[in-house]
Amino acid sequence: MRLDISGLSVAVAGQRLVHDVTLTAGSGRLIGLVGPNGSGKSTLLRCVYRALRPAAGTVHLDGTDLHALTAREAARLLAALPQEAGTDFDFTAAEVVAMGRLPHQRGSGRPSAADRALCDRALARVGAAHLAERGFLRLSGGEKQRVLIARALAQEPQVLVLDEPTNHLDIAQQLDVLALVRDSGLTVLAALHDLNLAAVHCDELHVIAGGRIVASGPPHDVLTAELLAEIFGVRAHRVRHPETGAVQLLFDRLPAA
Numbered sequence: 444m445r446l447d448i449s450g451l452s453v454a455v456a457g458q459r460l461v462h463d464v465t466l467t468a469g470s471g472r473l474i475g476l477v478g479p480n481g482s483g484k485s486t487l488l489r490c491v492y493r494a495l496r497p498a499a500g501t502v503h504l505d506g507t508d509l510h511a512l513t514a515r516e517a518a519r520l521l522a523a524l525p526q527e528a529g530t531d532f533d534f535t536a537a538e539v540v541a542m543g544r545l546p547h548q549r550g551s552g553r554p555s556a557a558d559r560a561l562c563d564r565a566l567a568r569v570g571a572a573h574l575a576e577r578g579f580l581r582l583s584g585g586e587k588q589r590v591l592i593a594r595a596l597a598q599e600p601q602v603l604v605l606d607e608p609t610n611h612l613d614i615a616q617q618l619d620v621l622a623l624v625r626d627s628g629l630t631v632l633a634a635l636h637d638l639n640l641a642a643v644h645c646d647e648l649h650v651i652a653g654g655r656i657v658a659s660g661p662p663h664d665v666l667t668a669e670l671l672a673e674i675f676g677v678r679a680h681r682v683r684h685p686e687t688g689a690v691q692l693l694f695d696r697l698p699a700a
């Protein structure tokens with residue numbers, strides 16, 4: 444399913460934080476959103492997953508206006524991993540994942556055997572089957588993150604919107620989660636801080652600064668030394684991975700302007 448964001452502006456408390464963003468995620472593509480702290484990544488994603496309404500512009504899924512759907516209709520198509528996700532109630536991890544099935548349930552709202560099997564598979568896919576009966580509130584940050592990714596997968600969406608999906612994860616888990624997301628076949632829009640991870644895993648990157656998209660395209664076309672200096676305040680050196688030949692970026696801090 445194709446995600447089209449067109450002329451999207453987002454305001455919070457009367458202040459416009461995201462300006463006129465246009466980008467497309469083709470079906471099955473993994474699109475990365477990168478930018479410095481406070482550049483508007485979460486605000487943009489929050490509007491895409493309907494936690495905020497657009498001040499202007501639209502979000503379409505295969506031509507359907509996402510903000511014109513009911514919450515249940517939208518949740519059958521699009522699942523989100525928010526940055527500050529979770530629950531204040533002491534549900535088990537399995538119960539948190541089962542919440543992903545709510546948009547698909549009718550009547551009693553109780554998960555069916557098929558729902559439970561799907562949730563078990565989602566937990567297993569993120570390597571968290573052993574956490575099923577643990578209280579969510581007592582999980583580590585990385586364990587919580589994996590359970591929340593399982594909840595998003597259990598929702599069986601067509602599109603995933605991920606705000607820092609590798610936050611809290613150790614390096615092996617970061618690589619596993621991005622590989623899982625890549626191999627899911629879903630259309631994915633993900634905010635990522637690690638530029639090397641983003642470059643390796645994403646089909647395309649969009650750089651956001653001051654709430655505006657300032658560069659877009661294939662990762663290594665976008666992450667130029669000039670852009671990294673101007674937008675991130677770092678000097679970047681390109682080196683090749685000795686075995687795979689993949690380009691890796693090494694960074695030094697530039698003196699503050």
Ligand SMILES: Nc1ncnc2c1ncn2[C@@H]1O[C@H](COP(=O)(O)OP(=O)(O)OP(=O)(O)O)[C@@H](O)[C@H]1O
Pocket residue numbers: 455456460478479480481482483484485486487
């Ligand atoms: N509810 C709010 N009220 C006022 N300002 C806000 C609000 N939410 C976000 N902002 C401001 O909007 C700007 C963009 O914030 P946002 O969280 O979208 O950035 P981000 O790129 O996701 O940052 P980070 O990388 O630090 O997570 C920041 O300056 C932030 O302080």
